[in-house]
Amino acid sequence: MHIPIETFTLPNGLRVILSEDHTAPLVAVNLWYHVGSANERAGRTGFAHLFEHMLFQGSENVAANEHFELVQRAGGTLNGSTWLDRTNYYETVPSNQLALALWLEADRMGRLLPAMTQQKLDTQRDVVKNERRWSVDNQPYGTWWERLPALCFPPEHPFHHSLIGSMEDLDAAALEDVAAFFATYYTPDNAVLTIAGDFEPGEARRLVEELFGPIARGAGKPPLPPMELPPTFGGTRREVVPDDVVLPRVFLAFRIPPFGSDGHYAASVGAAVLGLRSGSRLYQTLVRERQVASEVEAFTYDLAKGSDLLVVSAVGRPDEPVETLERALVEEIDRVHRDGVGAEEVERAVALIESAFVFGMQQAGERADQLSRFATYLGEAGRVNEESERYRRVTAGAVSEFARERLGGGNRAFLVYVPRGEEARAGGAGPGGASSGGADGEGGGGDGGAGRRGGTAGAGTAGVGR
Amino acid sequence: MRGVGGAPARPGAGEPRAYRFPRFERRELENGVRLVVAPVHKLPVVTVHAVIEAGAAGDPAGEDGVAALTARALTEGTRGLDAAALTQRVERLGATIDAGADWDAAFVSLTTLRGKLAEALRLLAEVTVEPAFAEREVERLKAERIAELLHLETEPRGLADEAFARAVYAEGARYGRSEGGSKTTVPGLAREHLAAFHAARYRPGGTTLVIAGDVTVDDAERLVREVLGGWRGEAPPPVVADDRGAPAERRVHLVAKADAPQSELRVGHVGVPRTHADYFPLVVMNAILGGLFNSRVNMNLREVHGYTYGAHSGFDWRRGAGPFVVGSAVKSDVTDAAAREVLHELDRMRDEPVSADELSLATSYLDGVFPIRYETTTAIASALANHVVYGLAEDYFDAYRGRVRAVSAADVQRVARAHLRPEALQLVVVGDPAVVRAPLEALDFGPLTVREAEEETVA
Numbered sequence: 001m002h003i004p005i006e007t008f009t010l011p012n013g014l015r016v017i018l019s020e021d022h023t024a025p026l027v028a029v030n031l032w033y034h035v036g037s038a039n040e041r042a043g044r045t046g047f048a049h050l051f052e053h054m055l056f057q058g059s060e061n062v063a064a065n066e067h068f069e070l071v072q073r074a075g076g077t078l079n080g081s082t083w084l085d086r087t088n089y090y091e092t093v094p095s096n097q098l099a100l101a102l103w104l105e106a107d108r109m110g111r112l113l114p115a116m117t118q119q120k121l122d123t124q125r126d127v128v129k130n131e132r133r134w135s136v137d138n139q140p141y142g143t144w145w146e147r148l149p150a151l152c153f154p155p156e157h158p159f160h161h162s163l164i165g166s167m168e169d170l171d172a173a174a175l176e177d178v179a180a181f182f183a184t185y186y187t188p189d190n191a192v193l194t195i196a197g198d199f200e201p202g203e204a205r206r207l208v209e210e211l212f213g214p215i216a217r218g219a220g221k222p223p224l225p226p227m228e229l230p231p232t233f234g235g236t237r238r239e240v241v242p243d244d245v246v247l248p249r250v251f252l253a254f255r256i257p258p259f260g261s262d263g264h265y266a267a268s269v270g271a272a273v274l275g276l277r278s279g280s281r282l283y284q285t286l287v288r289e290r291q292v293a294s295e296v297e298a299f300t301y302d303l304a305k306g307s308d309l310l311v312v313s314a315v316g317r318p319d320e321p322v323e324t325l326e327r328a329l330v331e332e333i334d335r336v337h338r339d340g341v342g343a344e345e346v347e348r349a350v351a352l353i354e355s356a357f358v359f360g361m362q363q364a365g366e367r368a369d370q371l372s373r374f375a376t377y378l379g380e381a382g383r384v385n386e387e388s389e390r391y392r393r394v395t396a397g398a399v400s401e402f403a404r405e406r407l408g409g410g411n412r413a414f415l416v417y418v419p420r421g422e423e424a425r426a427g428g429a430g431p432g433g434a435s436s437g438g439a440d441g442e443g444g445g446g447d448g449g450a451g452r453r454g455g456t457a458g459a460g461t462a463g464v465g466r
Numbered sequence: 467m468r469g470v471g472g473a474p475a476r477p478g479a480g481e482p483r484a485y486r487f488p489r490f491e492r493r494e495l496e497n498g499v500r501l502v503v504a505p506v507h508k509l510p511v512v513t514v515h516a517v518i519e520a521g522a523a524g525d526p527a528g529e530d531g532v533a534a535l536t537a538r539a540l541t542e543g544t545r546g547l548d549a550a551a552l553t554q555r556v557e558r559l560g561a562t563i564d565a566g567a568d569w570d571a572a573f574v575s576l577t578t579l580r581g582k583l584a585e586a587l588r589l590l591a592e593v594t595v596e597p598a599f600a601e602r603e604v605e606r607l608k609a610e611r612i613a614e615l616l617h618l619e620t621e622p623r624g625l626a627d628e629a630f631a632r633a634v635y636a637e638g639a640r641y642g643r644s645e646g647g648s649k650t651t652v653p654g655l656a657r658e659h660l661a662a663f664h665a666a667r668y669r670p671g672g673t674t675l676v677i678a679g680d681v682t683v684d685d686a687e688r689l690v691r692e693v694l695g696g697w698r699g700e701a702p703p704p705v706v707a708d709d710r711g712a713p714a715e716r717r718v719h720l721v722a723k724a725d726a727p728q729s730e731l732r733v734g735h736v737g738v739p740r741t742h743a744d745y746f747p748l749v750v751m752n753a754i755l756g757g758l759f760n761s762r763v764n765m766n767l768r769e770v771h772g773y774t775y776g777a778h779s780g781f782d783w784r785r786g787a788g789p790f791v792v793g794s795a796v797k798s799d800v801t802d803a804a805a806r807e808v809l810h811e812l813d814r815m816r817d818e819p820v821s822a823d824e825l826s827l828a829t830s831y832l833d834g835v836f837p838i839r840y841e842t843t844t845a846i847a848s849a850l851a852n853h854v855v856y857g858l859a860e861d862y863f864d865a866y867r868g869r870v871r872a873v874s875a876a877d878v879q880r881v882a883r884a885h886l887r888p889e890a891l892q893l894v895v896v897g898d899p900a901v902v903r904a905p906l907e908a909l910d911f912g913p914l915t916v917r918e919a920e921e922e923t924v925a
Contacts, residue, residue, distance in 0.1 A: 001509060023508045025483035026838050061473055065769055068759045073827050074479065075834010094834050099477035111473060126772025126797075133728040134775045134795045140620045198483065211474055246616040277562070278541075279553040288549060291606055294613040317609060318616050344558070351560030355579050362509055362842040 001358055003367060003384050006201060007375075012217040013189025016208055017371045017381045019196040021364065027197035028092045029101040030368035031109075032376045034192075035185035036085040037165075038158035038224060038305075046128065046165010047173055049082040051181050053124040055089065056080070060111035064120060067104055074100055077365075084149070084159050085305060086376055092365045095198035099207055105193070106211035109186060116178050125170055132164045140245045141417050151239050151413050152253050152309055158224050159303065187218025192375040197364035227306030231255065232411035240416045242423040247294065248322035250329060251415040252312045254406050259304040260378045266402040267300065269394045271310050272349035273341050274298040274333075279348055281341070285332050286314060292328045293317065304377035310406075322418050337407040340400025350391050357387055485837040487863035488846055491683045498671035498701060499694050502850050503686045504678040506843060510580040512679035513843035514587060515851045516594050519672030520572035520663070522645040523786065524705040529659055530640075531647015533667075535607055536660045537567040540574060540593045542603035549603055552589070561586040563593065569645060569707065570785045570855050572668070577844055580680045584689055591693035594673070597664065599657045611652050619919045622795070625721055626730035626896045629917070633719045633892040634735050634789050636710035641786060670694065671701025676850045679843035707786030711736035714890040716912030720903060721896040723919055729801040729897030730793075733808050735890040737790035740783040740856045746869045747877040748781060748885060753828035754820050754878065755779045755811065756792055760827060762811045763792055771807070773800045785856065790885070798898055802905035805893060809911075812891070815882040819875040832870045 006018040037048045058064045071078045076093035093101050136142040146162035153160040193212070195204050232255055257263030275282045275298025286293040295315040301308055312333075316325040360366045375381040490504035522533040541563055543549040556563050561578035563586070574594050578586040618624040628644060635642030647655070675694075677686045738744065749757075756763040756779025767777040773796045782788035792812070796804040840846050853862060893911055895902055896919070907914055 024837050024841060025485050026841070061476060065760060065765070069827060072758055072760065072831045072835075075831055075836075075838070077835060077838055092838050094479075094482060094837065096480035096482045097834075098480075100479065103474065103477050107473065123769065123772045127768055127775055130728065130773070130795070130797055131775035133797065138622055138726055138728045138795070140617065244620050246620055247613055277553075277557055279550075279557040284550060284553075287610075288606070291609070294610045315613070315617075318613050344554070348554065348558045351558055352562075355560035355562075355577075358509060358579060359511055359577060359842070359844075362511060364841065 001361065001388075003361065003371070005371065005381050005384070007381055008205070010188065010209065010213055012213065012215055013187070014212050014215075015192045015375055016205075017192065017194040017375055018199075018201050018204055019194065019367060019371060020199065020201060021196065021367070022198045025095045025198050026092055026364060027095045027098050027101075027195060027199050028090065028364035028368040029098070029105060030088065030090040030194040030196070030365065030372050031105055032086050032088045032192045032372040033186060034085070034190050034376050035087055035221070036083050037161065037163040038085050039185060039221070040161070043169060043172060044177060045161045045169040046132075046163070047169070047177060047181065048087060049163060049165065050124060050128050050170060050173055051178060052080050052082045052087050053128055054116065054121065054178055055108050055112065057120045057124065058115040059108040060114040061107050062104060062115070064115070067108070070100060070104060076101065082163065084163060084301070084303060088369065088372065090365055090369065092197075098195070098199050098204065102207050102211050106215065109188065109191070109212065110215040112182055112186065113179055116175060118175055121173070121175055121178065125173065128165070129167060129170055132167070132170075136164055141243060141249050143241065143243070144251055144415060144417070147239065147241065148251055148253055148309075148311065148413075148415050151237055151415055152233070152255065153229075156225060157229070158227065159306075184218065184221050188212060188215050189217045190221060192372045194368040194371045194375070194381075196368035196371065224305070229255065229307045231257075231307070232406065233413055234410060236409050237413040238416065239414070240418060240423055242420040243417050245417055245419055247318060248316040248320075248325060248419065248422075249417040250314050250316075250322065250326050252314075252329065252333070253413040253415070254310045254411050256300065256308045256310045256406055258306060258308050259300075259302040260383075263402065264300075264308060265390050265394050266398040267308070267310055267406065269346060269349050269353070269391065270341070270399045270402050270407075271298040271300050272353055273345045273399060274336065275312055276349060276352055281336065281345065282312065282314070282329070282332055286325075286328055290328050291317065292320060292325050322416060322422070326414070326416065333407055336403045340403055341396055343396045346394065346396045346399055350394060353391050354388050487840060487849075487866075488678065490850060493683065493687045495670070495691055495695055497695065497697055498669075499690065499697065500674040501687055501690055502674060502676045502854060503681070503683045504846055504850060505680075505682055506678055506846060507680050510680050511843050512578055512580055512583050512677065512681050513847040514576040514590060515676040515847045516574040516590060517674045517676060517851045517854050518572040518574070518594070518668055519702050519705070520667035521567050521570040521705070523569050523640060523707040524667060525640065526663070528651065529655060529663075530643055530651040531611065531645075532655055532659050532663045533567040533572065534646045535604070535611065535652070535655055536663045537565045537572040537574075538607050539599055539604055539660055540565040540597045542607065543598040543600050544592045545596045545598055546592065548598070548600070552593070556586065556589055559586050563590055565593065567645070569641070569788075571851075573851065575847075583681060587689050588693050594668065595694070595697050599660045599664070601657050604657045604660060608652050608655060611646055612649060614646070615649050615652075622723060622726065622728070622730040622896045625723075625919055626732050626793070626894055629719055629721050629896065630732040630734065630791060630892070630894045631789065633717065633894055634712055636712050639710045640708040641788070667702045669699040669702050670697045671699065674854045676847050676854060678846040678850065707784065709736065709784075709786035709788075711787070711890070712892065714887070716889065716891050717893070718906050718909070718911055718914040719892065719894045720899060720906060720914060720916045721894070721919055722899045722916055723896055724898055724900070726896070726898045727798060728795045729798050729895050729902055730795050731801065731804060731808070732791050732793050732894040733805065733812070733891055734789055734791035735887055735892060736787050737781045738885055739785060739787050741785070744881045744885065747873045747881040749832065750825070750828050750870065750873040751815065751878045751881050752779055752781060753832060754824050755815050758828065758831060762814070763794070763808060766807050766811060767794055767796065767804055771800070771803075773797060773804045777808075798901045801895060801897055801902040802909050805895075805906070805909060805911070809888070809891070812886055812888060816879070816886055816888075819879045822875070825873075825875050825878065829870050829873060833867045836867055
């Protein structure tokens with residue numbers, strides 16, 4: 001499978017990627033802005049995501065909520081999402097509606113502010129606060145979204161704070177913040193535009209130049225604070241959270257090399273060996289053999305700056321104390337850390353990763369998103385065509401070395417959810433407290449990979465005719 | 467301010483390019499196994515859905531959950547391969563095989579790269595025909611189902627869906643109880659129940675293999691014949707879903723969740739079966755009411771009032787009459803106000819014709835998005851599986867867009883009046899009784915009953 005790619009850059013700095021596929025009369029438009037919650041200033045947690053909502057509130061030539069209406073009337077699907085280090089906006093439309101999709105994206109990139117009002121901001125603030133209640137506050141384990149990064153990144157680090165934001169900070173967001181954020185980050189030179197699917201490249205290029213060409217380059221964005229971190233936590237961290245849950249759940253995070261680096265491929269395969277589908281090491285041992293967990297999975301955050309996280313999540317069984325689950329999990333991780341992994345395990349993991357990648361590429365929207373991702377993070381959309389080969393080059397030796405360097409006691413952060421009233425039994429620090437305890441704080445080099453997961457917090461609901 | 471100067475005018479649509487849903491062909495083996503094959507040569511990917519007449523509607527009395535558990539247990543070992551060996555065989559191909567049951571059918575679903583199809587299909591056939599139902603695995607799956615039910619007690623969305631089903635169906639109706647079984651039925655299921663259900667319902671004459679992707683019809687038939695040609699057995703008897711509705715008396719069902727910052731809200735009643743003649747006008751009506759982002763309930767609750775992150779409505783399409791529901795999660799202190807707005811929108815749908823703008827938004831969306839729904843082999847196979855389960859018309863996919871476009875404002879109002887029944891509405895709220903109880907009583911909607919969350923999943 002080879003994804004065709006053509007790239008060019010407008011004089012204002014907008015990077016454009018075209019990928020033709022004429023198998024169906026549809027086209028995906030995908031814009032990544034290289035800004036996320038990491039870029040928020042103190043006292044404005046959640047702002048990048050609130051701002052994403054405001055981008056659906058119209059622009060100079062588009063009325064409030066008309067963006068959604070115009071795309072759906074055209075027969076398209078659309079949404080946006082905010083992540084720690086990027087925000088994306090995307091639509092898939094019938095191919096004869098490409099001009100409309102590009103015009104809508106250009107109008108809000110070039111002319112958002114005339115449409116911004118206090119009332120729209122107030123309403124979206126309420127919507128986002130309800131999104132917070134829905135996804136975090138009123139969901140079992142829902143606070144893991146903000147507790148885990150807070151546990152894993154130091155307080156001054158841009159990935160430390162909450163993506164969805166605190167109620168207080170959401171309350172504080174003002175129209176001036178919208179204007180400043182827009183001027184600083186929503187500029188053509190801070191964005192990647194991908195068009196994938198059924199289009200004529202000459203016509204697409206003409207449209208892009210006409211619609212996006214007049215938008216002025218930005219003045220540059222302030223640099224992020226240093227993102228570099230030591231390769232490991234330098235100990236074992238642990239936080240116990242009493243919650244309205246019946247089953248205990250353990251999140252176990254490890255610091256790993258950043259997305260896109262060689263070491264990340266080994267880490268990503270390592271995550272799949274540990275917890276991708278039911279043939280994985282942890283599912284086999286914890287769910288099937290020892291029967292101490294009812295669910296287990298592992299994934300990476302795919303952060304491209306400084307360092308990334310590999311996370312294992314395991315849900316316990318009824319009437320079993322969390323210690324049983326945690327002890328068994330640690331034993332299995334210790335075993336992988338000490339003894340490494342086998343060639344068959346790596347073969348299984350790589351086969352699943354490779355085919356999932358091909359399955360995903362059937363969708364123009366997914367194809368466009370991957371191209372934008374590689375261009376935004378690594379400056380090279382063409383990396384999408386090297387993915388399979390890079391994964392195939394990962395050996396059992398490389399994954400075992402990764403496990404030795406990164407899965408030891410010197411690089412573990414436990415976030416443990418227990419049913420309210422059982423926190424005393426779970427030991428460790430109380431709510432909100434994190435403790436660092438020593439262990440074999442070794443290091444680990446490398447830099448690394450590719451990945452699947454990532455993204456949260458959409459602007460829309462929608463969907464019809466189920 | 468960037469980008470000042472004359473903005474380019476809003477562009478119109480270009481010439482639409484033709485699209486047809488993938489052509490598919492039917493075949494049947496001598497033993498009664500049917501095939502529906504849609505060759506799609508885009509990427510080297512193939513999806514196979516084995517659709518089996520073994521849905522939860524056929525759970526024997528007192529054995530709620532046996533269909534779901536049987537389907538789940540298929541992939542936990544066969545007579546020849548234990549659970550671990552089977553999983554390794556499948557996953558080292560890079561393939562995924564998942565099994566489950568909904569109300570109407572059991573599904574064994576495979577997606578694989580083309581080169582691995584023959585071997586993966588052999589494994590799919592093996593799990594479908596010769597599952598081991600090893601006691602250890604069955605007991606584990608039961609424990610996992612119990613864990614899931616316990617988890618539900620703290621999960622407001624699932625809790626609301628469960629309470630809603632119980633509220634809208636008659637006492638004793640199977641549709642009123644969870645597909646997967648309850649804390650009272652699941653512990654009583656043993657491997658013998660699963661084996662008996664499998665023997666009764668998993669039969670060649672009740673099985674269709676839907677295959678979509680990079681394969682020819684002849685190759686697909688040859689491969690299926692190789693692995694399922696020797697399967698013997700009569701077709702299973704048909705099952706009638708028990709979809710009797712609750713008495714048409716409005717009630718408020720409050721499920722108590724102390725200190726909940728939001729209320730999960732469900733408003734609705736029993737809907738209509740998938741094969742109802744009003745299907746297309748109902749789909750359009752629902753898009754306008756609460757199916758689209760710009761629908762009435764989402765615009766009202768989210769964009770006008772800021773009560774919620776999202777509000778939607780929908781019919782749950784089944785062979786029997788599945789529920790119709792309007793759902794949202796709203797800030798606790800506006801629970802009554804949100805419910806009032808939902809009731810208002812339901813009335814308005816019946817009382818006034820929809821505007822030309824609303825109608826054209828819904829129909830042009832449903833028409834235009836049609837090709838976008840079928841980009842993947844999985845989506846095509848799922849659509850064809852529904853085609854099989856509901857026995858839809860042969861030209862269903864080719865006629866779909868025309869039938870959507872033919873729906874008029876009068877049709878919409880007619881089906882709203884026929885199928886939205888204000889007198890039968892049930893209002894379910896999972897929320898903090900200290901905050902929501904008094905306002906819900908003041909709504910004057912109907913008598914209010916309160917239950918604790920833990921009682922809700924017992925049934």
